[in-house]
Amino acid sequence: MSDDVEQMGPVDYLVVEFPGNRMTGEGFPLLVDLVDRGIIRILDLVFIRKDSDGSVAALELTDLGDEVDLTVFEGASSGLLGQDDIDEAGNALEPNSSAGILVYENVWAAPFARAMRRSGAQLVASGRIPVQDLLASLDMVEATP
Template identity: 50%
Template sequence: MTEYEFETLGPVDYLVVEFPTGEANFTGEIVAELVKLVDAGTIRVIDMMILTKDDEGTIDAMELSDSGDLGDLLRIEADLAELLAADDVANLAAAMDPGTVAGVLVYENLWAAPFAAATRRAGGQLIADGRIPIQSIIASIEADAAAEKSGE
């Protein structure tokens, strides 16, 4: 990346999506939605990887370019930075269950890049961030609805 790109870089996030062995399908709808996000300028893909964890807990990491037919991902794959190191892979794989496969996506939030750059130019820095899992939001809403129903 150039100095200019670093100055305008937006927040960078990662996702790890786990599938049971034999049920991983990284094409089709998932790829179509990812390509839409890239084409709309919402995100920029920085790195993608496929991790497998066998029943004994042995990890195998495969760069997307080594995974065969990329289809619509070919255009996105050409711009990847291969940012993830071996320690990153080990840390991400620690969250996986044995006998599963996971897709790892590292991406820049282009939609937030102008705000992030302006914040840095003003002397600010991000000191905390987080994400609320959708399962937690659903559980909270359901708990509130149950409490209202029971009159609590």
């Protein structure tokens, strides 16, 4: 297993909220495409719901209704996500919402990550810039004379 880990790319996670439990499924074919093209590998995918009383529960794919076909994601579980992760994700949700928690390997970055590990480099910081923040910064730059 340790040799497998040495071969891996960076691993990220996302929690995507669907306010009012309105999941259209529009993004799921795009997620499958990312996997099919070898850009990412899904390690875990869990769906949760936060009720009006604040309680959080993991959902089975069949609990999500017939409008969205999620059978392609059955078995996408490495066991990395535990109840504490589900509870923490639930804290970020508004009541009467559902969410998908996705843990994925950035397969596209694996060769670079392996080269960095071989050279003794180590990641000391990482982060994401929300698109809204990026757009706001660009708007400020454009507004500056």
